[in-house]
Amino acid sequence: MEAIFTADGHCDTMLRVMNDPDYDFFSNNGNGHLDLPRLMEGGVNLQVMALFVESKFKPFQALPRTLEMAGAFHRLVDSNSDKLELITSREKMEALKKKPQKTGLLMALEGGEAICSLDSLYAFFHLGLRLITLTWNQRNQLADGVGETCTGGGLTVLGREIVKAMNGLGIGVDVSHLSEKSFWDVAEICEKPLIASHSNAYEVCNHPRNLKDDQIDKIADTEGIIGINFSSYFLNGTKKSSIEDIINHIEYISNRCGFDWVGLGSDFDGIGFPPEGMENVTRFPVLAKELIKRFGDGNALKIMGENWRTVLNKVLPSS
Ligand SMILES: [Zn+2]
Numbered sequence: 001m002e003a004i005f006t007a008d009g010h011c012d013t014m015l016r017v018m019n020d021p022d023y024d025f026f027s028n029n030g031n032g033h034l035d036l037p038r039l040m041e042g043g044v045n046l047q048v049m050a051l052f053v054e055s056k057f058k059p060f061q062a063l064p065r066t067l068e069m070a071g072a073f074h075r076l077v078d079s080n081s082d083k084l085e086l087i088t089s090r091e092k093m094e095a096l097k098k099k100p101q102k103t104g105l106l107m108a109l110e111g112g113e114a115i116c117s118l119d120s121l122y123a124f125f126h127l128g129l130r131l132i133t134l135t136w137n138q139r140n141q142l143a144d145g146v147g148e149t150c151t152g153g154g155l156t157v158l159g160r161e162i163v164k165a166m167n168g169l170g171i172g173v174d175v176s177h178l179s180e181k182s183f184w185d186v187a188e189i190c191e192k193p194l195i196a197s198h199s200n201a202y203e204v205c206n207h208p209r210n211l212k213d214d215q216i217d218k219i220a221d222t223e224g225i226i227g228i229n230f231s232s233y234f235l236n237g238t239k240k241s242s243i244e245d246i247i248n249h250i251e252y253i254s255n256r257c258g259f260d261w262v263g264l265g266s267d268f269d270g271i272g273f274p275p276e277g278m279e280n281v282t283r284f285p286v287l288a289k290e291l292i293k294r295f296g297d298g299n300a301l302k303i304m305g306e307n308w309r310t311v312l313n314k315v316l317p318s319s
Contacts, residue, residue, distance in 0.1 A: 227265020
């Protein structure tokens with residue numbers, strides 16, 4: 001079997017980098033779910049790192065806080081360019097396959113509060129931003145998030161302009177956390193594959209953060225991707241889960257629309273209760289082994305990272 005290309009579509013480790021003075025990305029930390037030594041141990045080739053701005057900074061401090069996080073992210077990559085590679089184009093991502101000693105990091109934004117105009121989107125594109133989760137749970141100037149249950153709102157006028165501009169620039173449109181109305185508004189106008197970087201199947205676990213069947217079908221229609229979230233709450237609705245729960249969501253989605261549109265979106269360092277046996281990124285090879293056993297080599301490779309590669313090849317710009 002060929003080497004496994006492992007890609008994880010979402011983590012909130014930048015929160016740890018920003019807030020925990022005892023955390024060091026370059027040391028094997030006892031706390032948290034990932035750092036560079038553990039990414040390497042887990043064989044992770046591509047890790048999407050979200051800039052997640054905490055609610056206390058919204059709305060007025062969202063822009064300066066997002067800029068600070070983007071700066072911290074670049075400082076991280078620059079301080080160890082032997083081992084880290086900033087992924088901003090298809091070519092850079094493809095080159096990762098030939099450089100197993102390097103870990104690719106892709107800069108994402110979780111919650112678009114800092115994107116207040118087309119020009120601010122353009123500025124963040126030049127800072128290397130390549131994936132935007134349009135909202136977190138709240139409403140913002142782009143769209144309503146899933147936690148905004150009173151208004152029934154969808155994508156705003158600005159949100160529509162921003163999605164179209166993201167399509168043109170080569171920034172992925174991430175529909176995780178959107179309200180259902182926002183999701184369908186995005187689906188109507190987005191010309192690139194839809195990305196749900198860290199969401200599961202609602203029929204398996206009826207959490208509002210999970211995707212209904214028609215949403216799953218739509219993402220597959222666009223040749224997009226659903227990254228399976230490792231939060232026990234989203235896997236089975238409790239604080240306790242296992243690798244079997246991850247497999248259940250993968251099996252449900254692949255039974256509906258095949259193995260081409262499902263990947264991983266751990267949400268490590270953003271979740272409190274990961275599954276037993278999947279406590280941190282070093283456990284990815286254990287999951288791979290289980291996927292091979294259940295679905296065969298080819299399908300396991302797709303789920304572990306090839307599907308992320310395929311979708312990013314359609315979304316990212318050429319360098
Ligand atoms: Zn999230």
